[in-house]
Amino acid sequence: MTEFQEKSTVTARESLAGDVFRLTVQAPRIAAAAQPGQFVMVRTGDTLDPLLRRPLSIHQVLSDGRLRLLFKVVGKGTGLLAGLGPGLKIDLIGPLGRGFSLAPAGPACLVGGGMGMAPLYFLARRLLQVRPGPGDDQILLGARNRAELELPAAEFSGLGYRLHLATDDGSLGHHGLVPELLDDVLPSVRQVYVCGPYPMMRTVALKCRTAGVACQVSLETHMACGLGVCLGCAVAVAAGGYKHVCKDGPVFAADEVLWKM
Amino acid sequence: MENVIDQGGVDLRVRIGGLHLQNPVLTASGTFGYGRELTAFVNPARLGGIVAKGISLAPRPGNPPPRVVETACGMLNAIGLENVGVERFISDKLPFLRQTGTRVIVNILGDTVEEYGRLAGRLAGVEGIDALEVNISCPNVKKGGVAFGTVPETAAAVTMAVRAAVDVPVIVKLSPNVSDITVIARAVEAAGADAVSLINTLLGMAIDSRSRKPCLANVVGGLSGPAIKPVALRMVWQVARAVAIPVIGIGGIATAGDALEFLLAGATAVQVGTANFYQPRASEEIIDGIRDFLRQEGEPSVRNIIGQVRVDEQ
Ligand SMILES: Cc1cc2nc3c(=O)[nH]c(=O)nc-3n(C[C@H](O)[C@H](O)[C@H](O)COP(=O)(O)OP(=O)(O)OC[C@H]3O[C@@H](n4cnc5c(N)ncnc54)[C@H](O)[C@@H]3O)c2cc1C
Ligand SMILES: Cc1cc2nc3c(=O)[nH]c(=O)nc-3n(C[C@H](O)[C@H](O)[C@H](O)COP(=O)(O)O)c2cc1C
Ligand code: FES
Numbered sequence: 001m002t003e004f005q006e007k008s009t010v011t012a013r014e015s016l017a018g019d020v021f022r023l024t025v026q027a028p029r030i031a032a033a034a035q036p037g038q039f040v041m042v043r044t045g046d047t048l049d050p051l052l053r054r055p056l057s058i059h060q061v062l063s064d065g066r067l068r069l070l071f072k073v074v075g076k077g078t079g080l081l082a083g084l085g086p087g088l089k090i091d092l093i094g095p096l097g098r099g100f101s102l103a104p105a106g107p108a109c110l111v112g113g114g115m116g117m118a119p120l121y122f123l124a125r126r127l128l129q130v131r132p133g134p135g136d137d138q139i140l141l142g143a144r145n146r147a148e149l150e151l152p153a154a155e156f157s158g159l160g161y162r163l164h165l166a167t168d169d170g171s172l173g174h175h176g177l178v179p180e181l182l183d184d185v186l187p188s189v190r191q192v193y194v195c196g197p198y199p200m201m202r203t204v205a206l207k208c209r210t211a212g213v214a215c216q217v218s219l220e221t222h223m224a225c226g227l228g229v230c231l232g233c234a235v236a237v238a239a240g241g242y243k244h245v246c247k248d249g250p251v252f253a254a255d256e257v258l259w260k261m
Numbered sequence: 262m263e264n265v266i267d268q269g270g271v272d273l274r275v276r277i278g279g280l281h282l283q284n285p286v287l288t289a290s291g292t293f294g295y296g297r298e299l300t301a302f303v304n305p306a307r308l309g310g311i312v313a314k315g316i317s318l319a320p321r322p323g324n325p326p327p328r329v330v331e332t333a334c335g336m337l338n339a340i341g342l343e344n345v346g347v348e349r350f351i352s353d354k355l356p357f358l359r360q361t362g363t364r365v366i367v368n369i370l371g372d373t374v375e376e377y378g379r380l381a382g383r384l385a386g387v388e389g390i391d392a393l394e395v396n397i398s399c400p401n402v403k404k405g406g407v408a409f410g411t412v413p414e415t416a417a418a419v420t421m422a423v424r425a426a427v428d429v430p431v432i433v434k435l436s437p438n439v440s441d442i443t444v445i446a447r448a449v450e451a452a453g454a455d456a457v458s459l460i461n462t463l464l465g466m467a468i469d470s471r472s473r474k475p476c477l478a479n480v481v482g483g484l485s486g487p488a489i490k491p492v493a494l495r496m497v498w499q500v501a502r503a504v505a506i507p508v509i510g511i512g513g514i515a516t517a518g519d520a521l522e523f524l525l526a527g528a529t530a531v532q533v534g535t536a537n538f539y540q541p542r543a544s545e546e547i548i549d550g551i552r553d554f555l556r557q558e559g560e561p562s563v564r565n566i567i568g569q570v571r572v573d574e575q
Contacts, residue, residue, distance in 0.1 A: 003301040005541070043539065048334040048487045048515075053539050093541070224329045224336055225538035229294040231314075231340045232329030241322045242343070 003227070004029040005093045010084050011066060017147040019073040020115075021082045023090075028065030030094045034058045036123035037099025037218055037251040040069070041226035043091035044080040054078065055223050055246075057119035057195075058095060070118040070152075096226050097250050100216055102126060106190030107136035110161075111204050113178050113196025114143055117152050119218055120195055124159055134161045138185050142178030142196070146171035179203040186211045194218070194254075205254035215254035221245045236260075271555045272562040273548070275309070275529050277507045278430040278455030280392045282309040282364055282530060285563060286520065286548045289511055289534035290315050290368035290394060290434075291340065293544075295354040296361050302541035307548060309530060310364030313354065315396050317370050318380050320346035330467050330476040335488030335513070336535060337465050339479035342370055342399070347383050359389030366432065368394040369423070372402040374415070378422035385427045392429050395419060397449075398436040398461040398483075410436035410461070413448035420452035432509065435459040435500070437489075442496050443503035450504045458509035458532065459500060460493045486535040487513040494526055501527025501568060515543055517550020524551075527568040 008027040016022055030040060041053035054077040060068035073079050084090060100123050108127065112120040124139065131137075139161045143149040149165060149172050157163050164181045165173025174181055179200055182192075186207065194204045195218035208215035224230040226246045234242035235249070236258040243249065243256075273284035287310040293299060296311045305311060323343025330337050345354065350367075358365045367390050371377040377395065384390055397410035397419050409415045416433070424431050433449040435442055437460035446457050462483025467476040475481075493512020501508045510528030514520050515536035523531045536543035555563060 005302060050331060051334055051486055051535075051539060052331050052336060222327050222329050222331075224331075224338070224535075225541075227538070227541060228298045229292060230329065230338070230538055231291075231323060231343050232338060234323060234326045234328055234343070236325065242326075 002033055003093060003096060004033070005091065006030055008090050008092050010086055010088045010090055013082075013085050016070075016151045019082075020148055021071055021073065022059070023069045023071070023081060023084065024062070024066050025069070025090055025092065026065055027067050027092055030092060031061045031065050031067040034061050034067065034095040034122075035099040036102070036126045037119050038095035038097050039119075039226070039250060040092045040094030041096060041223070042069070042081065044077040050077045050080070052224055053093065053226060054081070055220075055226055057218070058122055059118040060122055060125070070115065070121070072115050093226065097246055098248065100193055100218075100251050102130050104191035105214070107138070107188060108191040108193065109138045109140065109182070109185050109189040111140045111178055111182065111192060111194040111196070112142070113200045114148070116194070116196030116200075116218070117141055118195075120193065121152070121155060123193060124156060124161060128159060134159065136188060138162045138164065138189065140164045140166070140178050140181045140185065142166040142168075142200075144168045149173070177203075179207060182207055186213055189213060192216070202259045205257065205259060208254060216251050217254045217257065218250045219245050219252060219257070220250070271552050271560070272564070273552060275564060275567075277392070277432065277509065277529060280364065280430045280455075284309045284548050284551070285524065285530035286544055286551070287312055287364075287366065287509070287530055287532045288537060288544050289532035290396065292534040292537045295350075296358045296365075299537065299541045303545050306362035307545055308363045309548075310366050310391070311358060311361065312366040312368050312394055312532060313350070313358060314344055315342055315368040315370045316344045316347050316350045316380075317342065318347055318376055318383070320344065320349065325478040327476060327478055330482070332465070332467055332484065333488060335484050335486030337467055337477060337482035337484055338462070339477045339482035341479065347380055351387060355387070355389055364391040365389055366392045366394050368396055368434070370396040370399045371419075372399070374409075374418045374422050377419045378426050381423040381426035390429060392432055393423060393427060394432040394434050394458060395423050396434050396461065398434070398438070408436055408438070410445060411439050413444055416445050417448045417452035420449045420454050424453035430455040432456045432458050434461055436461050437492065437496055438464045443499050446500045446504050450506050454506060456507040456509060456529075457500060457504065458511055460489070460496055460512045463489055463492065485513070487515055489513045490519060494522055497523055497528050498526040498570070514547070515540065517547045517554060520547050520551055521554060521566070524563065524567050525570040527570070529567055
């Protein structure tokens with residue numbers, strides 16, 4: 001596995017909805033090596049506060065060495081990133097971690113909640129390259145409201161997948177949580193990929209276990225390095241002890257994870 | 262010694278007791294893994310040395326998450342000394358470290374004085390280990406969990422147990438969570454330490470006001486990074502004047518300028534810790550920066566600046 005540090009140039013910054021931004025950066029070496037589910041560690045500035053890099057999933061890889069990040073402003077680091085504009089430099093390390101396994105044994109279902117949609121878009125595109133077409137694959141997406149869901153949903157449906165949407169406030173699609181959409185879909189799929197808030201991933205993981213469907217989850221933990229040296233990104237595993245999200249993950253087989261109830 | 266030529270006409274070599282370093286920049290324990298992890302960014306052969314992640318006799322799983330949280334210009338960690346244990350260290354980790362072309366310093370920890378002694382004994386004579394660094398910031402389980410490094414007698418007892426077990430230089434890594442660090446430094450010097458390194462992390466805490474819970478599962482954790490540099494520098498300066506053995510400076514070092522301050526304060530070498538996390542090339546950049554500084558200052562050797570802080574006599 002090769003990792004690069006690139007002082008990349010921002011080529012575009014788009015505000016998608018309220019506090020959700022899409023940043024396009026020129027990072028040819030990272031883009032060329034990236035696999036769906038992998039992430040980058042982003043330096044949000046040159047000063048000592050914030051000190052640590054921020055982990056962000058690789059949202060999309062464009063053919064000319066650009067890659068895209070999709071993120072929500074939740075604090076200081078993401079706030080600084082949202083303030084970047086074309087021509088400015090951004091220091092990235094990546095691609096990091098182990099991404100999704102790309103060989104589903106049959107129809108697949110991608111389940112994304114909130115910013116969990118970020119890595120799934122890259123996955124959805126890559127699956128189209130390794131398989132003949134979307135076929136019976138399906139995508140379930142959820143967000144707080146229409147504003148947050150509309151644009152990402154349009155991008156996914158542009159790929160030709162069958163989409164099912166849910167919003168917390170009912171302003172678009174099903175009024176409720178994404179996992180509620182899963183029950184209808186599960187009987188016809190062999191592989192589920194999920195990324196989103198922890199409770200949602202846990203619900204999806206348990207539904208898949210009950211249904212006997214393979215499930216891959218992309219986990220989040222606080223990370224000091226993203227490089228396997230701080231051991232700060234521990235997650236408890238069913239076999240006992242811990243694994244490290246930045247090296248062993250962020251994608252895990254759902255049954256490997258010891259889910260907190 | 263190897264690589265002297267590569268240093269742009271400046272002599273960067275330093276000596277820590279019997280340990281000869283090609284330059285004074287080491288990577289700190291727990292921030293550089295077992296040497297292999299950051300090779301995409303750093304050429305280990307250029308480093309003065311690598312201090313490996315702390316190891317214990319038996320493997321340790323570490324603390325439950327969350328284990329790390331960022332704070333202003335720093336971070337708190339409560340990793341819980343997760344490590345593979347000494348046997349797997351020797352079989353799986355040491356072979357890579359041994360062939361990096363730099364000095365390998367093995368950081369050790371234990372629950373009891375006897376455990377430190379047994380661990381050092383297991384490492385005695387193992388090829389490819391250039392020195393031991395003894396982490397005495399761990400709780401002494403036989404003494405109600407009080408850290409070895411906060412009591413002069415237990416700090417000395419651990420030092421003696423390790424010293425008696427090995428022939429390689431023994432560096433004792435001091436805890437800053439004490440009222441007078443020079444007392445501990447003198448105690449371990451008298452007990453046979455070849456050098457002291459300082460500081461380990463400062464005990465700290467952070468609370469999430471919304472959930473009203475501590476940010477770390479362990480409640481408290483060790484503060485590191487640029488936030489602790491002034492404290493570390495002060496302690497290095499105090500200890501360097503209190504002991505005759507070499508001092509290795511640690512704490513918030515992220516640039517050559519930081520490293521030079523520690524050298525001027527009396528450190529013979531420095532360790533780069535948290536900076537490796539956000540700037541994995543930091544250690545190599547610091548070596549280059551020290552060399553450039555010396556060249557500009559017309560100093561032929563890094564040894565000329567060690568301890569040369571100009572303090573006006575009152
Ligand atoms: C592998 C991985 C991929 C991710 N991908 C995305 C993505 O594509 N889009 C997106 O919007 N978010 C993503 N996140 C979450 C993102 O890293 C956090 O939202 C971000 O670090 C918050 O930084 P901040 O300074 O704005 O917030 P603050 O709350 O000020 O951050 C303080 C500290 O907490 C850490 N932190 C806070 N929230 C999280 C979190 N949820 N996960 C991990 N660390 C956190 C920060 O990194 C920082 O060290 C991902 C997280 C991981 C682990
Ligand atoms: C995540 C993390 C893990 C650490 N693990 C160890 C360890 O195993 N043994 C040890 O002696 N010190 C350990 N330390 C302490 C560092 O080696 C160093 O003394 C301290 O972080 C201060 O230096 P810094 O500010 O440059 O990081 C650890 C520090 C961090 C941040
Ligand atoms: S984030 Fe540092 S080891 Fe995973």
